[in-house]
Amino acid sequence: MTIVLGANQYGKAETRVVRVDRDGDRHALRDLNVSVALAGDFTEVHLSGDNSAVLTTDAQKNTVFAFAREHGIASPEEFALLLAEHFVGSQPAVRRARVAVEEFGWERIPATGHSFVRTGQEVRTARVVHTAGATHVVSGLRDLVVLNSTGSEFWGYVKDEYTTLPETRERILATSVTAEWRHLAFDDSYASVKAVLLDAFAVTHSLSLQQTLFTMGRRVLEEVPGIAEIRFTMPNRHHFLVDLEPFALDNPDEVYYAADRPYGLIEGTILRDDVPAAEEAWIS
DSSP: OOOOOOOOOBOOOOEEEEEEEEETTEEEEEEEEEEEEEEESOHHHHHTOOOTTOOOHHHHHHHHHHHHHHHOOSOHHHHHHHHHHHHHHHOTTEEEEEEEEEEOOEEEOTTOSSEEEETTOOEEEEEEEEOSSOEEEEEEEEEEEEEESSSBOBOSOOOOTTOOOOOBSSOOEEEEEEEEEEESSOOOOHHHHHHHHHHHHHHOOBSOHHHHHHHHHHHHHHHSTTEEEEEEEEEEOOEEEOOOGGGTOOOSSOEEEEOOSSOEEEEEEEEOTTSOOOGGGGOO
């Protein structure tokens, strides 16, 4: 019996790259999830551990970021073609490159030229708590992903011996909003509340996600009648500027790494002080 190596491939899966094109006050955003798989003459790395033909998966990740800066992202198909052609053309051992790209869609929030909302993501929710003595209606939404490509700062925080985060006067602010609001008397307020939430996020110059959360809730209570309180859960979807200096490229706030974990988790309740509390409304 002879044991031989069968079909194999390797690569870097799910590199998240966000490209912001800053054309004046009106920005354009492309948000991709890129997976690379390379196949070819990789017998020796499996049989003897000889890595001489191996392009590291870390280099594949870096290529994605560098190409986003050098070539831009005209479309997912064109970006995948550029990457696949590069890997096959530049690496003698590579016979096949498979590049799979997912694009996460964003629509502009009309209030500014730099605010966006993820398309087709949010889920509408509703909960009724009914007893013989009372009925409570809580409406809500989850997975409403929003992003500001400018107009956000974070500085002046406590610094101890474990603090490494640098202060910034310019950052991407992104979050996935989960919000639930309790009605005084039920009215179908979903469209109105969502519109206020989006506008408040877009026009608030943020010094912290907590400040943005409070502003969003305050405006809902001020502008949509019949709501007693609103509760938020908002993770901070961090975007880190990629260091492209090792590849002799600058990065003028254009190419970011979108980290999915760990993340800051901001929660808060905004309520009217002239309405009785109703904790039974929030039973889940």
